[in-house]
Amino acid sequence: MKNLIDLRTLTQLPDELAQRVYTSRLLGGDHSMVMHGGGNTSLKVVEDGEEILYVKGSGSDLGLVETADFAPVRLVPVRRLIELKELGNDAMIAAFRAALKHPHAPRPSIETLLHAVLPFKWVEHTHADAVLAVADTPHGADHLRAALGDAVVIVPYRHSGFELAKCCHQVFTRDATAKTIGMVLLHHGIFAFGNSAAESYGNMIELVGRAEDYLKSHAAWDIPTESRALPPAEIHEFAALRRDISRAAGAPLLLRQTGDPLGLAYARRPDLAEISQQGPATPHHAVFAKRVALLGRDATGFASVYARYLADHAPATPAWLPDPAPRVMFDPEWGLSVAAVNAQYADTAAEIAHHAMEIAWRAQALERYTSLPPREVLAAEIDYGGFELKIRRAAPLSGEVALVAGALARRDEIADLLEQGAAVIGLDEGEQVAALFASPAYLGFSDVKNALSRGIHQFGGIDRLLGGNERLEALCRPLLALSPVTRGH
Numbered sequence: 001m002k003n004l005i006d007l008r009t010l011t012q013l014p015d016e017l018a019q020r021v022y023t024s025r026l027l028g029g030d031h032s033m034v035m036h037g038g039g040n041t042s043l044k045v046v047e048d049g050e051e052i053l054y055v056k057g058s059g060s061d062l063g064l065v066e067t068a069d070f071a072p073v074r075l076v077p078v079r080r081l082i083e084l085k086e087l088g089n090d091a092m093i094a095a096f097r098a099a100l101k102h103p104h105a106p107r108p109s110i111e112t113l114l115h116a117v118l119p120f121k122w123v124e125h126t127h128a129d130a131v132l133a134v135a136d137t138p139h140g141a142d143h144l145r146a147a148l149g150d151a152v153v154i155v156p157y158r159h160s161g162f163e164l165a166k167c168c169h170q171v172f173t174r175d176a177t178a179k180t181i182g183m184v185l186l187h188h189g190i191f192a193f194g195n196s197a198a199e200s201y202g203n204m205i206e207l208v209g210r211a212e213d214y215l216k217s218h219a220a221w222d223i224p225t226e227s228r229a230l231p232p233a234e235i236h237e238f239a240a241l242r243r244d245i246s247r248a249a250g251a252p253l254l255l256r257q258t259g260d261p262l263g264l265a266y267a268r269r270p271d272l273a274e275i276s277q278q279g280p281a282t283p284h285h286a287v288f289a290k291r292v293a294l295l296g297r298d299a300t301g302f303a304s305v306y307a308r309y310l311a312d313h314a315p316a317t318p319a320w321l322p323d324p325a326p327r328v329m330f331d332p333e334w335g336l337s338v339a340a341v342n343a344q345y346a347d348t349a350a351e352i353a354h355h356a357m358e359i360a361w362r363a364q365a366l367e368r369y370t371s372l373p374p375r376e377v378l379a380a381e382i383d384y385g386g387f388e389l390k391i392r393r394a395a396p397l398s399g400e401v402a403l404v405a406g407a408l409a410r411r412d413e414i415a416d417l418l419e420q421g422a423a424v425i426g427l428d429e430g431e432q433v434a435a436l437f438a439s440p441a442y443l444g445f446s447d448v449k450n451a452l453s454r455g456i457h458q459f460g461g462i463d464r465l466l467g468g469n470e471r472l473e474a475l476c477r478p479l480l481a482l483s484p485v486t487r488g489h
Contacts, residue, residue, distance in 0.1 A: 001130075001209035003202055010197060016043055017054055017067050019197040020122075024056065026201060028063025033126040033208065035355050036288065036348050037061030039189070042115040042123045044075060047101075051075035055115050057106025071108040072101040078116045081162070082169050089161035089383075113165040118172070118183075120193035122200035127189040129355055130211040132281045133220070133362035135186050138370055144184055147214035148207055152182040152190075157372060159379055160188075182207045187372050188282055220365035223358060225261040226268070226335075233257050233334045235456040239482040241297050241329075242460035245339050246484030248303035249325035251392065252399035253339045253484075254423055255460030256346045258353075263336025266357045271364070276330060279371025281359040283380030287387075288345065289338075289352045291377045294326035302326050313375040314382070320389075322381050328353045341388040341398050343423055343440035343459070395421025400485055401459045403451065403476060405467035407433050407444060413466065418442060425455035425462070427472075448472060452479070 004026050013019050020043040027033050027041070039062045042055040053075045056062065060069040077099045081087060087095075089110065096108040109115070115123050134143045141154050153175040158164040164185070172183060181203040182192040192207055194200030215221040242255035269275065276293050280286045291309065294302045306324035314321055327349050329337040336357075338349035363369035371377070392398050398421030404410050407426030414424050418441055426433050426444035433444035443458055445451040452475065456462070463483040465476050 001205055001212050003205045005198055005201055007198065016045060016197070017070065019043075020054060020070065021065055021067055023124075023197050023201040024062055024065050027124060027126055027204065028061060028065065031351070032129045032358075033204075034062050035127050035282075035284070036351060037063060038284070039124075039126040040109045040111055040115070041125065042112075043070075044121045047072075052101060053078065053112070053116055055108050055112050058109050060106065069106055071096075071105045071112075073099045073108055073112060073116075074101060075116055078113060081113055082117050082165060084162075087162040092162050110160050111165070113162065114168050114191075117165065117169045118191070118193055120200070121195050122197055123191060123193045124200055124204045125189060125191050126204060126208070127282060127284075127355075128204075128208045128211065129281075129359050130208055130215060130362075131184060131190045132187075133359045134211050134214060134366065135184060136281055136359060136363045136370055137367040139367060140186060140370075143214070143366065147211050148182070148184070150177060150179045151207060151210075152184050153180060155183060155185045157185070157187045157376065159376070159383075164188075215362050215366060218366050220362045223262065223361050224265060226264040228264075230257075230259050230261065230264050230335050231333060232453065232457055233337075235453060236478060236482065237297075238334075238337075238456060239461035239479050241299060241337075242339070243482045243484045244299035245325050246399065248299055249323045249339075251323075251341075251388075252463065253325070253341060253460070254343060254346050254399055254401065255337060255339050256350070257334055257457045258336045258338060258350050259457075260336050260350070260354065262354065262357055263330070266361070267330035267335050268332050272330060275360050275364055275369050278360070278369055279374065279377055281356050281371070283372060283377045284384060285352050285356055286377050286381045287384045288340075288348050289328045289356065290322075290326060291374065291381070293328040293330050293353075295330055297329075297331060299326060309374055310378065313378045315379075318382055320382065320386060322385050328356075339460075341391050342395070342421060345388075345391075347440060391421065395419070397422035400463045401425065401455075401461055402464045402466060403427065403455070403462050403468075405465070405469075405472055407436060410467065411436065414442070422463075423459045425451050425459065427451045427468075448475065452476075 024041045040056040052072050054070040057069050057071045096112050155168050155171045158167045184190050192204035194203050246252045303324040310321050327339050340346035340349050360369040400422045402417050402422050403425045405427045407428040417424050423441045436444050462479045463485040
C-alpha cells in the first residue's frame with residue numbers, strides 16, 4: 001500500500017475543498033480500497049461564520065469526484081441528531097436535506113452523521129479489501145487488534161444509517177485515545193481521520209498497509225491463479241444458462257463469462273462449496289452479487305433455495321423483495337460468470353465478485369472466512385437494491401441482446417436499441433464496425449464466428465436478429481430459440 005500524495009501538488013491547490021477532491025480521487029483510484037466507486041470522504045470548514053461539513057454525495061464515484069459532488073451541510077443541526085435515542089433512516093436523510101446550505105446540492109451520504117460526529121476536520125471512509133480480509137474471520141476483532149494495535153477502535157456490525165452512527169459514536173467516545181487515527185466497522189469498512197488532508201489520507205494508507213502486512217506475515221496474502229487458458233463456454237449451453245437465470249429473475253438479464261484467471265482458480269477450490277456459501281464480505285456486496293453464488297449451472301435449483309432464504313428472513317411487510325436469480329456463478333470449466341440488467345452492471349458484478357474472491361481467499365488462509373447472518377444481508381439487499389426496476393422503467397429493453405447485420409447502414413437503429421437499454425452485437429464488413437459505438441453495451445465484428453462466439457460470451461445470447469441472410473438466420477435460429485424474451489423476433 002503506497003502513499004501516492006504529491007505534497008507539491010497538494011499545496012498548490014486553491015483551497016481545502018480542492019484538496020479534499022484530490023485525496024478522495026487518490027483513494028477512489030485504488031480498487032482494492034473501494035467497491036463500485038463507493039466509500040466517502042468529508043471536510044469540515046467555517047464559511048460566513050458557520051460550520052459546514054462537505055461530505056461526498058450519495059452515488060458519486062470516489063475516484064472521479066469533483067467539487068460539485070460534495071454536499072455542504074450545516075454541521076450544528078446535523079451533529080445534534082446523535083443525541084436522539086431513535087431516528088429512522090428516512091427521517092435522518094430528510095434532516096440532512098433540510099440542513100443543506102444549497103437546496104440543489106447532491107444528496108448527502110447516508111453516513112453523513114457519522115462524519116459529522118467524528119471530532120476531526122478530515123475524514124476518510126473506504127471498504128479496503130485487506131481490512132475486510134482480516135476482519136471477516138471468527139476472531140476478526142482479535143486479528144484487527146494484533147494488526148492495527150491501539151491506532152483504531154473497533155465497532156460491531158450495525159446497519160448503515162442512524163443505528164451505525166450511534167454505535168460508532170458510543171464506541172469512539174468510550175475507547176478512543178490520543179493514539180487513535182482510525183475506526184474499523186466490522187463487516188463494513190474502515191474510517192481514518194486527521195487534521196490535514198495529507199495526515200488524514202496518510203492515516204488511511206498506514207492502516208490499510210498494516211492490514212496487508214499482517215496478512216503477509218501469516219502467509220495469507222499471495223493468491224495463486226490458474227496459468228492455463230480459460231476455456232470458452234459452448235455458446236448454446238451458455239445461452240441456455242442465461243435463459244434459465246432470466247426466467248428465475250422474471251426479466252431478461254445479460255450473462256458474461258469474465259475470463260478471469262482468479263475466477264477459474266476460485267471455481268476449482270476444493271472448499272468452494274463452503275467458502276462461497278458463507279455470505280458476502282460486506283452486506284452491500286449482496287445488492288449487486290446476491291448473498292451467495294451459483295455453483296455450477298442449475299439456476300432453477302439455485303432460485304428455489306434463494307426463494308426460501310427470502311421467505312425465511314424477510315421482514316413482515318417488506319417494501320419489496322429481490323428476485324431469486326443468481327448474479328454470480330462459479331463453474332470449474334467456465335470459471336466466473338456474472339449476470340446483470342445491463343453491461344454497466346455486469347462490470348459492477350464482476351468487480352464485486354473479484355473483491356469477494358480476494359477477501360474470502362485471504363480470510364480463509366488467515367483463519368476461516370465468515371460472513372454475517374442471512375437476515376442482516378437481506379436487510380441490505382432490500383434497503384439498497386431496487387435499481388434494476390428503475391433501470392427497466394427508463395430503458396425497457398434492458399437485459400436484451402440484438403444482433404444487427406449490416407451495422408454500418410443501421411447506425412440509427414442501433415442507437416435506438418442502445419438508448420432503450422439493449423446490448424447490441426454489430427456485424428459488418430470492415431474494421432469500422434468495431435468502433436461504431438463507444439459503449440460497454442456494444443460490440444462490433446467483421447466476421448460471423450467472432451460475432452456469435454465473443455458476443456455471446458460477453459452478453460449471453462441473442463434475443464432479436466436484424467438484417468442478415470439465410471445462412472446467418474440459420475446459425476442464429478437455435479440461439480433465438482433459447483432467448484428468455486417471449487415476444488416474436
